[in-house]
Amino acid sequence: xxxxxxxxTGGHPCLHRLWGLAWVLLPILVLxxxxxxxxxxxxxxPPAKVFSILLGDAQAPESWxxxxxLFRLPRAITATLAGAALGMAGLxxxxxxxxxxxxxxxxxxxxxxxxxxxxxxxxxxxxxxTASVAQVAGAGFSLIIASxxxxxxxxxxxxxxxxxxxxxxxxxxxxxxxGYLASSLVTILMHFSQEQxxxxxxGWTFGSFGGVTWSQLRIFAPAILLAGMLAWSQAKxxxxxxxxxxxxxxxxxxxxxxxxxxxVSASVLAGSVTAYCGPIGFLGIAVPHLARMLMRTTDHHxxxxxxxxxxxxLALTADLIAQAPGTSTALPLNAITSLLGAPFVLGVVLRRRxxxxxxx
Amino acid sequence: MKSSALxxxxxxxxxxxxxxxxxxxxxxxxxxxxxAGSFVCLLGPNxxxxxxxxxxxxxxxxxxxxxxxxxxTPMASFKPRDLAQRMSLVLTQRVPVGNMxxxxxxxMGRHPYTGWSGRxxxxxxxxxxxxxxxxxxxxxxxxxxxxxSDGERQKAMIARALAxxxxxxxxxxxxxxxxLPRRVELMDLLRNLARQKQRIILLSSHDLELSLRSxxxxxxxxxxxxxxxxxxxxxxxxxxxxxxxxxxxxxxDPQRGAFHLDRPSxxxxxxxxxxxxxxxxxxxxxxxxFEISEQGGAAxxxxxxxxxxxxxxxxxxxxxxxxxxxxxxLLNTLEAVHE
Numbered sequence: 295x296x297x298x299x300x301x302x303t304g305g306h307p308c309l310h311r312l313w314g315l316a317w318v319l320l321p322i323l324v325l326x327x328x329x330x331x332x333x334x335x336x337x338x339x340p341p342a343k344v345f346s347i348l349l350g351d352a353q354a355p356e357s358w359x360x361x362x363x364l365f366r367l368p369r370a371i372t373a374t375l376a377g378a379a380l381g382m383a384g385l386x387x388x389x390x391x392x393x394x395x396x397x398x399x400x401x402x403x404x405x406x407x408x409x410x411x412x413x414x415x416x417x418x419x420x421x422x423x424t425a426s427v428a429q430v431a432g433a434g435f436s437l438i439i440a441s442x443x444x445x446x447x448x449x450x451x452x453x454x455x456x457x458x459x460x461x462x463x464x465x466x467x468x469x470x471x472x473g474y475l476a477s478s479l480v481t482i483l484m485h486f487s488q489e490q491x492x493x494x495x496x497g498w499t500f501g502s503f504g505g506v507t508w509s510q511l512r513i514f515a516p517a518i519l520l521a522g523m524l525a526w527s528q529a530k531x532x533x534x535x536x537x538x539x540x541x542x543x544x545x546x547x548x549x550x551x552x553x554x555x556x557x558v559s560a561s562v563l564a565g566s567v568t569a570y571c572g573p574i575g576f577l578g579i580a581v582p583h584l585a586r587m588l589m590r591t592t593d594h595h596x597x598x599x600x601x602x603x604x605x606x607x608l609a610l611t612a613d614l615i616a617q618a619p620g621t622s623t624a625l626p627l628n629a630i631t632s633l634l635g636a637p638f639v640l641g642v643v644l645r646r647r648x649x650x651x652x653x654x
Numbered sequence: 655m656k657s658s659a660l661x662x663x664x665x666x667x668x669x670x671x672x673x674x675x676x677x678x679x680x681x682x683x684x685x686x687x688x689x690a691g692s693f694v695c696l697l698g699p700n701x702x703x704x705x706x707x708x709x710x711x712x713x714x715x716x717x718x719x720x721x722x723x724x725x726x727t728p729m730a731s732f733k734p735r736d737l738a739q740r741m742s743l744v745l746t747q748r749v750p751v752g753n754m755x756x757x758x759x760x761x762m763g764r765h766p767y768t769g770w771s772g773r774x775x776x777x778x779x780x781x782x783x784x785x786x787x788x789x790x791x792x793x794x795x796x797x798x799x800x801x802x803s804d805g806e807r808q809k810a811m812i813a814r815a816l817a818x819x820x821x822x823x824x825x826x827x828x829x830x831x832x833x834l835p836r837r838v839e840l841m842d843l844l845r846n847l848a849r850q851k852q853r854i855i856l857l858s859s860h861d862l863e864l865s866l867r868s869x870x871x872x873x874x875x876x877x878x879x880x881x882x883x884x885x886x887x888x889x890x891x892x893x894x895x896x897x898x899x900x901x902x903x904x905x906x907d908p909q910r911g912a913f914h915l916d917r918p919s920x921x922x923x924x925x926x927x928x929x930x931x932x933x934x935x936x937x938x939x940x941x942x943x944f945e946i947s948e949q950g951g952a953a954x955x956x957x958x959x960x961x962x963x964x965x966x967x968x969x970x971x972x973x974x975x976x977x978x979x980x981x982x983x984l985l986n987t988l989e990a991v992h993e
Contacts (some may be wrong), residue, residue: 527770538752543734544743548734591753592753593758
């Protein structure tokens with residue numbers, strides 16, 4: 295038998311060099327942006343000071359310590375986790391549905407969350423129980439609960455269907471219809487609500503990494519880490535699903551089980567981010583494409599860590615820009631992710647047409 | 655020998671379960687055995703249930719009754735992974751896999767053998783390489799699948815199926831979109847693959863003439879739900895082939911192993927001449943609706959005077975004799991004579 299001559303992992307030697315380089319550079323890049331996020335903001339804090347404050351320097355000015363430890367550090371950690379989560383969830387959805395336009399919210403998770411939040415924000419005062427929930431848990435926390443419940447309702451519906459039907463397309467339609475239902479309910483609520491409530495709801499839809507406190511991170515971080523690990527563990531299944539469900543089954547994949555696990559993990563990732571940071575668009579759809587283009591592969595064992603790193607890096611960058619360092623204003627995060635990201639991705643995609651065919 | 659069938663259908667009934675007591679039976683009581691090392695084509699008119707049979711054999715759809723035995727074990731008792739190590743699949747539709755190189759695509763076939771991380775061992779690597787070599791794609795091993803031609807792409811899918819190291823490989827109309835030379839090449843490849851590694855390769859196809867020529871065996875599924883199994887020539891000689899594809903306006907000519915449309919005859923002619931010229935002129939005459947009398951003695955006698963590769967010269971003897979060049983002129987002349 296003639297040998298074709300390559301590495302046992304099956305990639306081209308050139309690709310392995312590329313990947314090796316990326317594994318070194320990407321984490322360094324993410325760390326640098328993370329550090330910048332700590333230094334920049336409404337006021338500039340020198341990197342050396344930031345470093346010593348992180349190490350527990352008690353001599354630094356009290357205000358700087360508060361800014362770093364109470365605001366910027368949790369914010370940076372939130373952005374890192376959220377970006378990684380959205381990137382991964384986007385990759386999963388694009389692979390499950392073999393559709394390059396799929397994003398983490400394609401199954402209606404976002405709309406469910408929006409409905410939950412809209413119910414709390416706009417019916418506050420009108421309904422006694424929401425007011426009391428808000429008092430008990432604090433206003434921020436009640437939004438998180440409402441949003442999680444909303445996403446879980448949609449996720450529950452989709453998963454119930456997923457266990458019964460073979461076709462992913464049916465699933466997609468169920469998700470999209472659930473999304474429409476939720477959005478229309480939100481519109482009705484908006485119609486009957488007051489200006490102040492509307493403003494609060496719209497503020498939530500802008501998205502922000504800044505509202506997450508340390509105590510909330512204690513729930514957010516483990517949720518993301520666990521779901522992320524579950525998603526990563528399905529890399530082999532995602533590879534098989536690239537060829538479609540028929541081939542995947544013929545190669546011994548238990549399609550329904552894998553798809554169930556993938557949807558659960560993607561939903562937890564996307565749902566948690568929406569609950570804590572609001573509906574963050576764009577990252578979830580763009581990061582998987584950028585990862586595929588950078589690594590020049592469709593192998594999910596390579597793509598999974600790449601989307602985690604790139605998602606984190608992009609989320610941090612977007613947040614950095616949204617804060618408009620040096621000024622006291624801040625722009626809506628959601629606007630920044632798309633405003634800067636869309637032309638960039640458009641440019642890259644148009645230059646390399648075949649990627650559109652990638653589907654996953 | 656009968657007992658050692660690699661694939662066996664036992665009282666198999668296929669179709670769709672519509673409700674609790676309402677089944678739509680496509681074919682029932684199928685009993686067949688297949689031995690290793692044969693290339694089998696599954697033929698049948700549209701709607702006879704080829705796809706249903708394929709779906710049942712690959713486990714995508716449960717049988718209504720009876721069972722499929724694989725190496726003597728009921729297929730339903732295999733775990734998905736174990737089944738994938740014995741049976742692999744090639745489908746009709748193109749899979750959009752973007753910039754995935756051929757090598758990686760073929761390596762996917764090792765899915766049922768690798769562990770959680772999907773890492774390929776040395777055995778897996780050599781299986782992948784052997785598969786690529788045996789379909790003749792080694793020069794394109796690192797080319798992205800999306801840059802391949804349809805024929806090459808289908809070969810890559812076959813290599814992927816081979817990498818699963820199956821005993822049985824099932825191809826669902828896998829040659830449908832290819833041009834004739836590519837189809838001939840692929841059929842030849844499949845027959846060799848079946849022989850070399852003692853596999854069963856089952857191809858469902860619409861290509862009757864090519865299947866008759868290439869397959870070791872044929873399965874003929876007729877709309878009445880009957881499944882005939884046999885060597886192609888036997889099925890032609892016992893009339894099974896003609897019966898399966900029987901429909902109005904079309905009949906099977908066992909002489910030439912091809913179908914032709916039944917048309918009202920426009921009269922008898924006899925043809926004299928040799929070789930290729932005779933064969934193609936005959937075709938043209940038949941298409942125009944003339945009956946060729948083999949014994950001679952028809953009202954019109956056409957004599958072909960030609961050397962190989964130099965076009966056709968002909969002359970008509972009979973009531974109105976004349977001569978000319980080319981089939982077109984011959985047809986026009988006959989048309990005029992017929993008026």
